[in-house]
Amino acid sequence: MRALRAGCCVALLLAAGGCSTVPLTGRKQLNLVPESEMLSTSFSQYTDFIRQNKVSADRNSGEMVRRVGTRIQGAVEAYMKASGLSDRLQGYAWEFNLVESAEVNAWCMPGGKVVVYTGILPVTKDENGLAVVLGHEIAHAVAGHGNERVSQQMLAQFGGTALSQVLKDKPAETQQLWMGVFGVGAQYGVLLPYSRTHESEADHLGLIFMAMAGYDPHGAQTFWERMAASSQGKAPPEFMSTHPADQTRIAAIRQNLPEAMTYYRPGQ
Numbered sequence: 001m002r003a004l005r006a007g008c009c010v011a012l013l014l015a016a017g018g019c020s021t022v023p024l025t026g027r028k029q030l031n032l033v034p035e036s037e038m039l040s041t042s043f044s045q046y047t048d049f050i051r052q053n054k055v056s057a058d059r060n061s062g063e064m065v066r067r068v069g070t071r072i073q074g075a076v077e078a079y080m081k082a083s084g085l086s087d088r089l090q091g092y093a094w095e096f097n098l099v100e101s102a103e104v105n106a107w108c109m110p111g112g113k114v115v116v117y118t119g120i121l122p123v124t125k126d127e128n129g130l131a132v133v134l135g136h137e138i139a140h141a142v143a144g145h146g147n148e149r150v151s152q153q154m155l156a157q158f159g160g161t162a163l164s165q166v167l168k169d170k171p172a173e174t175q176q177l178w179m180g181v182f183g184v185g186a187q188y189g190v191l192l193p194y195s196r197t198h199e200s201e202a203d204h205l206g207l208i209f210m211a212m213a214g215y216d217p218h219g220a221q222t223f224w225e226r227m228a229a230s231s232q233g234k235a236p237p238e239f240m241s242t243h244p245a246d247q248t249r250i251a252a253i254r255q256n257l258p259e260a261m262t263y264y265r266p267g268q
Contacts, residue, residue: 022143023085024208025201031144032151039091039111042146045182046095046113056098056118065116068130068215069096072138073112075212080142088142096134104230107182108137110146123226131215132223135206143205145198149181203253207260214267217260220253 020031056062073094080086094112101117108114114137116130124130140146157177158170207217228246 020144020147022201023080023083023088024143024205027197027201029144029148030151031147032154033147035091035110035147038147038150042109042111042113043093046109046111046115049115050097050099054100056100058098058118061118061121062098064127064130065098065114065134066096068127068213069094069114069134069138071213071215072131072134072209075135075209076138076142079208079212088144104227106133106137108134108141109182110141112138112141114138123230124223125226128210128215128219129223129226131210131213132206132220135208135210135213135215136202137206139202139205139209140198143198143201145202146181148198150177153177153181199249200252203249204256207253207256208263211260211263212265214265216266217257217264221250221257224250224253 020029021027022029077086077089080089089112092112094114096114096116098116098118102119103117104120104123106114106116106120114134116133120133121130124133154177157173203220207220210220211217224246228250231246
């Protein structure tokens with residue numbers, strides 16, 4: 001009965017306009033949460049996270065995160081403007097922070113709030129590797145994957161109740177849902193919260209964003225090879241996972257490299 005109610009809710013909300021299109025792929029997605037609420041909640045949760053976690057005192061690495069992030073930001077804004085989608089970035093307040101943690105992780109909340117954990121830097125190795133990660137994570141936000149995942153989880157847990165009402169009535173449950181969706185403390189780092197479709201879209205868009213920012217997209221292949229090596233077989237098999245197996249992902253990246261290279265502008 002609960003599933004039936006949720007299904008009816010989806011149909012009604014889609015009819016009312018709860019559906020949007022992913023840039024580049026054109027895939028239709030379920031977005032039930034008003035963007036104003038997504039941004040407001042994102043900024044609040046991000047502020048709480050920064051207060052509760054230690055921002056790295058490594059000045060050089062922190063500046064590198066902000067430098068690479070700002071270049072990716074510029075590429076995203078240029079791409080969205082050229083695609084007639086600048087309105088999708090309305091209300092964004094970009095911010096890039098490096099946080100002390102051994103976790104191999106990074107994430108971007110709606111509105112451009114980006115966190116990189118120091119534990120991923122040995123895998124990224126340099127600015128180009130970091131651009132792979134930031135391009136990928138920012139792509140999740142730009143593609144509306146957060147709203148889609150929150151919408152799916154809300155339907156599953158709360159039957160489609162408005163986010164504002166859930167925030168009011170069940171703040172602890174909402175915070176747990178939010179942090180889970182955006183990868184904060186996820187067991188498998190940046191990969192667990194998103195579906196295979198989301199991950200593939202973020203890889204594709206991320207290649208374009210890093211290329212437009214002046215970073216060589218070929219670095220994505222070597223980054224994911226290092227990531228695969230660092231996992232040492234700990235990641236689950238593809239059929240049990242919410243993200244592509246390493247070799248599947250690398251093969252898809254190779255396939256998308258020729259397109260990404262058409263956007264590549266060295267030295268941007």
